[in-house]
Amino acid sequence: MEIDRQAVEKVARLARLALSDDDVAANQRQLSKILEYIDQLNEVDTKGVPPTAQVTGTVNALADDEVRNERRDELPIDAPATDGGSIKVKGVFDG
């Protein structure tokens, strides 16, 4: 399937990627080619076929809800902006 420029820009926005005009053009070209190949899946009759999300039949792997490390000061923080022991984030609204 051919993907148009607007669609590439929309997806880039959803994916939080700042693309240059050249990047958009390259993505448009390459994604179209890949999607064209992938369109062969339309040949396959999948009526009534359940989707596979995992393959080993594991159901509800549960664990006790236990704190394993209560020492917050032992957690390494590698954030670019911090304030004391906290990670500093720019304002969400009109930051």
Next chain:
Amino acid sequence: MADAASPYLGTVPKPADIGVARKALDQGSLQSVPVAMKDIIVTADGRKSTAASKMLAPYGSPYDATVVRKMLKAGAEVVGKTNLDEFAMGASTENSALGKTVNPWDPERVPGGSSGGSAAAVASRSVPVALGTDTGGSVRQPAAFCGVVGLKPTYGRVSRYGLIAMASSLDQAGTFTTTVADAATVLGTIAGPDPLDATSVDREVPDYRKALTGDVKGLTVGIPKEYFEVEGGVQLEIGEAIEQAKGDLRKAGAKVVDVSLPHTKYAVSVYYLVMPAEASSNLARYDGIRYGHSVERDADWQGSLEDVYFQSRAQGFGPEVQRRIMLGTYALSAGYYDAYYKKAMQVRTLVTRDFEQAFEKVDLLLTPTTPTTAFKFEEKADDPLAMYLADIFTVPASLAGLPAVSVPAGFDKQNLPIGLQLIGKHWGEATVLRAAHAYEQRHDWHTKEPPR
């Protein structure tokens, strides 16, 4: 910085005393055995854990992956971190943002990928053992290209805790060794359930070395005909290697029959929807806020919160990673989910059913690992789809979560290694290794070393 074209990122380890390691390995021990880790497996040893990405270039992990912890407990020594395609996305290691790795058999050719550094490290006899990860063939394909043994266990057999995530329903840790017996030793060490990975499965881990009887009596091996009908075909010498292997396995006691896996030709399409969808979701965590590359690390930078996300990700991720994030986001986006992602998951079911039906009649499947031997640098670099099709024989077993191994199967006319793949039933690594070992013992290919 690593040497040009080294298998390693960061410090290159001193040449290992293979003699001492060999002695331990021959007894099924990893005591004092030097091991290299693909740099998508995190280590808390002071080495960086980069995923070969600018996004994580300065990142040091505060913890060891479970596979690392288990190897260390068994006495192994981690001596280096190996190069890979960025975030394991690629089939040639050309997508590394941090270094170049060549094929030890021919420096003009790629080592395969994404675990190209681990494959090259073992092939060049720098270390006797390396770990990698395999999502769609990233252990088996480079093993084939570099002439070593590459094992991908059943999904869930080995903990994924501490493997930097690409596609969580497919990722699995795997081994690179020069012999099948060593693969058995390493698998026995790293296998087993882990409370830190809810998808690891609590099943008995057999003594894999005991399974190596040297014969394949009583086993039926299937040859899936669709693997020889792919577009572009299979390189002549690889086809011949499969023919010879059929004879070898018959002589070793197996019955060899033809089988059909009719949905094989759709596997790459399924894979290149499911994998990017999962990857786009997993890589959403790299937001420039908590760790990794961030525009905010530049004191002079100014912008909004959204600018932090958009620009940090655009700068930190390389082109192939961005492409897969785009593809995955597209496949999951409103209006396309049913047509792409759900459709792919349904065809994934059909690919898996093909295997289930085949395994009613056979114990193992024998296929080429790759359609060609190692290709040259740049040959596929500008054509993502051509690069994706390099995975065509390894992706189906990944979609079904099956264990599979690539073993050396001789050399082509250019003296490049050929690999053949044995695929087993879920949890059937012992049978896979038994057949691989019986085959290996009939040749001396695994003893051949690349030119220095």
